[in-house]
Amino acid sequence: MPTMNEEEGIQECIERGKSALEMLGLTGEIxxxxxxxxxxxxxxxxxxxxxxxxxxxxxGYAYRYAFERARGEYIVIGDADTTYDFEELPKLFERLQRTDADMVMGSRLDGEIKSGAMPPLHQYVGNPLLTQFLNVFYEAGVSDAHSGFRVIERDALNHLNLHSDGMEFASEMIMQxxxxxxxxxxxPIVYHEREGEATLDSFRDGWRHVRFMLQNAPGYLFTGPAIGLGIVGVVMMTLSLLNRPFAGVFFGQHTMIAGSLSVxxxxxIGSLGLFSAVAAEPIRSPRDPVTEWVLSRFQLEHGTTLGLAVFAAGGLYTTYLVARWVQxxxxxxxxVPMNLxxxxxxxxxxQTVFHSFFLSLLGTSVGEA
Known part of the structure; x- marks a missing residue:
């Protein structure tokens, strides 16, 4: 139990934790x-x-500090503010044993939330949205990603490389x-009204969760938008180059400019996703075919050759256009569209040439042969 000024609820939580151990017939430490x-x-x-x-x-650091000192085969975590009833632990433990799961969580959103226990903004907007983000980004398949009442096997916990110090720890455990x-x-569990003063800052802590999820899923943060912008840009440039009306609309020079900038x-942005996958070691690396190929096979010479070829093609055509203008x-x-x-x-x-050199400087498997 991580605690910060929880004297109003700590005794009840410990007593209920002891009662849960007795009901389970297990020995343990709190x-x-x-x-x-x-x-x-x-x-x-x-x-x-x-x-x-x-x-x-x-x-998060309070939890990680305690994990290093815990001796049990199973680790139970929960807040010490009476919001979680530790006497419901047998339900979680029974599911763990029956399904041979690695971790069981108490779901507040699928259970009962007592009146006044959770602000409506958290219950109907914040927690459902954050849970949906986490499920989309990491395919976790949970209903309440930020429930703090969990039981996990020690062996499973040892497989998680947890680093978070703040409130995003709850997300990191599920993500990993x-x-x-x-x-x-x-x-499903019952979520009760807390004893003592709340220390959660809704918007600050919510943003910390979103930021942490995005930073550790560069495929969604960078690669997805990059592909979208690239497709839109190519379509716009193509419509402009055709110089014909499409669906009754003529796409001219301004469309070409917008398309070029979009590409x-x-x-x-896509390059940033690749750099982050190489250098940052996010929890979930981008899984698109281009990134996977680059991470496994790409060499500096590949990128410089491709970049120089594209640059040369553009340079030759630009030279031709300038020569015609002079003549x-x-x-x-x-x-204008051909210029662009x-x-x-x-x-x-x-960009391809310089990006290739930058990748080689990152000192991973990408770069020198």
Whole structure:
């Protein structure tokens, strides 16, 4: 139990935790990972809890600090503010044993939320949306991703490379479990009104979850938008080059300009996704065919050759257009869409060359042969 000034609820939580162990007929220890300024640690120690004091701040760090000191075969986590009834633990443990799952979570959204226990903004907007994001990005398949009441096998926990210090720890545990194909089960639980003052900042902590999920899923943050921008840009450029009305609309020079910028922007964003997959080691790397090929087979020479070829094509056509302009006595202006096509090739070719060198400098399997 991570605690920060929970003297109003800590005793009830510990008593209910002891009761759950008795109902299960199991032995165990209750670890309170405390950063309080009130009597929380004294009250917990009086009831026989093992109180530890993390040497750094943060909700996630408090859990990670306690995990290193836990000795049990199964690890149960939950807040010490009476929102979770630890006497419901047998339901979670029974599901874990019956399904041979790696982790079982208590689902508040599929269970019962007592009046006043959760703000409507959290119940109907925040938690469902964050859960949906996590399910889309990481295919977790859970109904309540941010429930803090969980039981996990020690061996499964050891497979998770948890690093978060803050509230995003709740998301990270599910994200890593899903990415490592751990079996996650859920059971409905009752969520109660908390004792003591809440420390959650709805928008700040919600944003931290969203930011953490996006930073660790560059395929959605970078690659998806890049592909979309690229397709839109190519279509716009093609319509402009055809110089014919389509569906009664004529797409001219302005369409070509917008299409060129869209292609260049999409290429740049896609490159960021590739760089992040190589250098940042996100929880879920992009899985599109281009990224997978680059990560497994790409060499510096491949990128520089491709980039120089594209740059040369754009350069040759630009040279041709300039020569015609000079021969005409500087009166025959080149067609703007064709100019933009050549300039786009020049920009993309140059970017490919320099991006290839940057990838080689990242010092991973991408780069030198």
């Amino acid at each position: 670890i309170v990972s405390d950063s309080s300024e009130d009597r929380t640690p004294e009250l917990a120690a009086e009831l026989g809890a093992h109180v530890v004091t993390p040497d750094a701040a943060g909700y 479990a899903a990415e490592r194909d751990l079996d996650i089960e859920e059971v 260049i922007l999409g290429y740049q 005409s006595g500087y009166t025959e202006l080149p067609i 096509l050549a300039f786009t090739a020049l920009v993309l070719g140059a």
